[in-house]
Amino acid sequence: MVASHYSAQLNPAELLRRVRAAFPNGALPRQLAGIDQLHIGGIQASQKLLTNVPQSSAPSYSVLEIGAGLGGLQRLCISQQPEQSALHYTTLDITPAFSELNRGLNRLCQHSRHGLGEHGNLSVLTGDGQQLAMANDQFDAVILQHSLLNMPDPQRCLTECHRVLKPGGKLILHEVLRGNLQQAITYPVPWASDATNSHLISLPALLAQLSTAGFTVTSAQDWSAEALVWRQQQSHKEADTEAMSVKLSPQMIFGKRFSLMATNLLSNLKHGAIQVHEVIAVTTA
Numbered sequence: 076m077v078a079s080h081y082s083a084q085l086n087p088a089e090l091l092r093r094v095r096a097a098f099p100n101g102a103l104p105r106q107l108a109g110i111d112q113l114h115i116g117g118i119q120a121s122q123k124l125l126t127n128v129p130q131s132s133a134p135s136y137s138v139l140e141i142g143a144g145l146g147g148l149q150r151l152c153i154s155q156q157p158e159q160s161a162l163h164y165t166t167l168d169i170t171p172a173f174s175e176l177n178r179g180l181n182r183l184c185q186h187s188r189h190g191l192g193e194h195g196n197l198s199v200l201t202g203d204g205q206q207l208a209m210a211n212d213q214f215d216a217v218i219l220q221h222s223l224l225n226m227p228d229p230q231r232c233l234t235e236c237h238r239v240l241k242p243g244g245k246l247i248l249h250e251v252l253r254g255n256l257q258q259a260i261t262y263p264v265p266w267a268s269d270a271t272n273s274h275l276i277s278l279p280a281l282l283a284q285l286s287t288a289g290f291t292v293t294s295a296q297d298w299s300a301e302a303l304v305w306r307q308q309q310s311h312k313e314a315d316t317e318a319m320s321v322k323l324s325p326q327m328i329f330g331k332r333f334s335l336m337a338t339n340l341l342s343n344l345k346h347g348a349i350q351v352h353e354v355i356a357v358t359t360a
């Protein structure tokens with residue numbers, strides 16, 4: 076089960092205790108990037124992705140993020156909104172331990188003077204993105220950042236996204252896709268210990284599934300080259316094990332196995348077995 080992959084080496088209460096000890100006066104959302112940006116490209120990629128979400132919205136703008144992990148994108152988004160913003164951001168994740176951490180990190184950021192403030196506009200839910208417990212036409216935007224890659228039935232998830240989006244609503248994808256099919260994927264990678272939980276589809280397959288779900292693609296960008304550069308830079312930083320032991324890092328989520336996951340990620344990117352894409356689509360039906 077995918078949730079056990081992510082929580083196998085995780086003790087949420089202990090992790091929250093360590094993070095609170097590191098930030099006794101509360102944290103700024105960007106200070107948590109070492110643990111809450113669990114995708115290729117880190118916080119820089121999230122900043123770029125958020126250019127697709129309006130900064131100021133009247134009377135209201137409603138976002139659903141599916142597979143939000145520890146909620147890093149959500150906190151970054153809310154912290155960049157103007158004070159009077161009526162944006163409401165709901166996260167959904169299938170891993171209960173991640174939802175628990177997400178709520179804990181939201182509280183930590185609300186305690187920082189320059190953090191989130193007392194926002195009533197965040198909701199953290201646990202559930203399956205392939206089967207949304209939400210009514211039709213609820214959201215202005217749905218975001219998936221490295222979460223379709225875990226779904227055995229991506230078509231079902233995309234159809235659900237279309238159902239819960241308002242007419243003209245926007246789907247914002249930042250996903251790992253299958254690259255060169257001749258090139259086998261080396262496991263473990265951060266999203267899967269082996270092929271069981273890894274469900275990468277190719278760009279043509281994704282575009283076909285989006286069309287079947289009723290979306291029109293407005294932009295598709297290959298971010299693989301910058302993803303490779305970012306991963307190389309991270310690997311240099313992570314080689315400094317002493318610094319890593321005191322900093323927030325994905326090792327706190329994945330444990331010691333993260334080192335091999337990161338090495339394989341870099342190799343998969345270098346050999347073209349995987350690619351990283353941003354795809355934006357709007358509902359047409």
Ligand SMILES: C[S@@+](CC[C@H](N)C(=O)[O-])C[C@H]1O[C@@H](n2cnc3c(N)ncnc32)[C@H](O)[C@@H]1O
Nearest residue numbers: 112113114142143144168169170203204222225
């Ligand atoms: C690689 S992590 C990315 C987390 C987060 N989006 C980020 O970038 O930091 C993949 C996330 O997708 C979630 N996930 C996987 N399958 C899911 C599903 N069917 N429904 C909802 N969430 C799912 C996992 O629990 C995990 O939090």
